[in-house]
Amino acid sequence: MTDSRKSKLSFEILGDLAVSLAAAVCLFCLLVFLALHIADSFVYSQNIEMTDIDLDYMTSRIFSLGAIISVLVFVMLFLFLLGQRLSYIPKIAKGIEALHSGEEHTVPVEGNDELGDLARSINYLSETQKRVRAEEAALQSEKEELIRSLSHDIRTPLTSIMSYSELLTSGDLPEAERRNYLELIRKKSLQIKELTDILLDGGARKLERFDDARLLFCQLVDEFESSLEDDFSIEAKVTLSPFAGNFDVRELQRVFDNLSSNIRKYADRQSSVAISLSLAEGKLTLSQENRIRADIEKSESYGIGLKSIKRIAGLYGGSACVEEEHGIFRITVVFTDFS
Template identity: 40%
Template structure:
């Protein structure tokens, strides 16, 4: 890529050089023709035995000079135009290259494809600088277009992700409320649990809509007891699913562990896990959730947690279609925890294993744009 000014001869200096070279060559041609014609004329008249008068010699000299000058002038014009034509033809190629770049820009605007076309650099004068500058501006424009398309794609993916995550707590609220309403008798404790769940999901929906309006941010805060935090999430997971599925939960190894955590993001991961069970799990088979402590970070400190959810896959065709938005959301969120989500599916069973890293409490909480 052209990134700095090409240092070389000025175009005017090159033209003067072409002019000087043409003058020297044409002068040499004139002298060569003049003396060659003089020698030939002298030999011719000696051979014929003709002796010229002084006037005839002057006339012959004028004719020789005129013919040789005309020949030298022809050589000068041809040579000068030939050398100058090389730069003029390069200028024409630059103009055509600019036209191709303009046509390419129009084509890219229609089909979204990027085709890299550059004007070749020839010489080291202002024309080469011009070609290099055009190539540089073209490359910058392509880079800006690529960044704009990438940002647009990321924005659309983020909106789809957030829209999916907004629907997930709504689905949980509807499912749980319908379950409570379907019973003829509901005790006070169950109603209280339904209200608590509804309030929590409503708060989460508000948080998600705020992110949609203001932009997504990662907000880490101290979690003094990660074991308690994950136990609460596991209880919520069990409370939402236990009426329709045979659920099993296990939380081990995190009691007393602490770290910096974005609880809202964790809640979104949890909602996607619940949604995945509700949509695709076989209700006749058990669904398990296991949360355990991963290997400690020897150098950085902090805590690693491993979350494993496993269920059988339901067979009815109604649930065959899946866009994978929930899994994409989980992968995107856990990547901010320097983690990963590993999915294993064989058509009969489905398992997702999530690994998360929580920095130690010594780090200051901060809001980091995602």
Template identity: 40%
Template sequence: MWRSRKKERRERLSWEVLGILGATAAIAIFFFGFLYYTAMSVATTYYEEKDIYLTEMQILTMNGWIRSLSLCAAVIFFVALFLFLMAQKLMYLREIIHGVEALRTHRMDFVIPVEGNNELAELAQSINFLAETERMMKARESEMQKEREGLIRTLSHDIRTPLTAILSYTEYMKQKGQPEPEEVYEYVGLMGRKAQQIKELTDRLLDTGRRSSERIDNGKLLMEQLAAEWEDGLEEEFDCTVHLEHCPAFSGTFDVQELRRIFDNLASNVEKYADPEGKVELWVSEQGEGLVIRQRNRRKAEKAKVESHKLGLESIRQIARNHGGDVDTESDESMFEIRILLSGIL
């Protein structure tokens, strides 16, 4: 069926050319007749007015010359008219050739106008389709490249957060001298969890950011553990308060590492930008079918502020979007508050 349609289109183009050829030929024949009979009439009238009488041989010779000159004029007229009528299609074909050349050199900023309903129009449509497909592929490739770069930046930032915690624990143990066995056991456990987190983030980075979800039967217990880790990392320098009284019991399939990265980034932002003299509060509560994680802290004084690249905030926002939510922030000269909505968890 496709071949028959394609054949019909070819016939349409050939019929168009044959139509132009036939019309041009008809006009040329008419032009030949007009020239011939007009010239014969003018010659006859002239000889009659001059009382010149030609022999039969002279009349035949004159007719031959007039016929030959008229035929030559008609042929020239035919060729000129045919080329004139075909000039538009030849120019269109030239435009298609330029489009093919642009496609060959990967210049995609062009569109060939589709004129008519023949093979040339079909060819123009095909070239436009190829160019549009190439543009879409390049745009998608550029978008994927940006996503990969953003993923690498955020995961690299998130890897640095537990690494910083391990270094802090190590430095604390050195300064402590001879800590109690229970304290050593606690800090070794914390460092082991942070090291495992670094390993999982590194694996994810090497695996192009593939998420790893698992079934959690007690979501509230998970929130309590993550909030406890958040508090353990900050309590030595900050006055931290955790509010979990409105955290509901829930279960589901989650990427635990992504949830842990949220709390790690929250803690990292507190360490960098919060005023140690102020209070830091964390809430985990229910909103509809979603879970809200909210943190509020006092900001550092103007002179003590640290330049922010907002990588941690962008990482949190991306994780929230992975869970169908989003992030809102409010800040003024003295306070900063972030509100993270994870939709569809409950």
């Protein structure tokens, strides 16, 4: 809310001058009038006879004294009032200093003149500076999170490439199996390339329209199963009717890679791993459940994969909910905005 009655500092100082002058004039009149009255009363009560010269002399002294005292009162009053106005300037200067050094500081806003406007502007600049700093910090944090998340996600296909390369170099393998592993290495290399492209593009999305996204998700679940079936028993349940949607395949691959990476690190190999996909009321729900290994050691990268899944689910207007209870790990990822 702004007050439309703006005043100028010069007019306010003139106002103070006028008040001081009026007070001094009133005081002069009062002093002279009453002093003359007191002098007359004194002379009368003391039966003093005064000549005209004496009277004139007394009157002129009263006038002079009255004038001197009035001038003194005028000067003192005006100095007090001016000092009051000017004492605001150091407060404003303190605000400017704080702004310069980047500290948080609010200048008290007094009056509706140029100094008050200056104080308001300084406060606005200080608020803006604070907001910009916060936005910068948030952007920096987001950038670091993206780098951390992508680095973690790159590690999963890289680990697969290393495993398959070791298998290829280990011994005699049938030609079909060798070709299969080479194909997997090629796919994982492409995946790493796409992830580094995301890193270089600053996280830009590449949404593609799928007329039947069910096929895409079935393929992702199949790849998920095949990456884990050597070490785990997988129970997959996909109950999807044909549906259309816009998806970034790289993002979905990262979700499944993070799930499989966590299973490899933390799931109990003696128990089965369950994964299910369903579509209801426009919400695509991906659930995964496994028993947690008793002897896990949480590494530095613990939680980064889950954070990445949550972030990707957020990009589709959804969420990821993680529960760990009685040795069972359960994650439910919901995608809502993909049409």
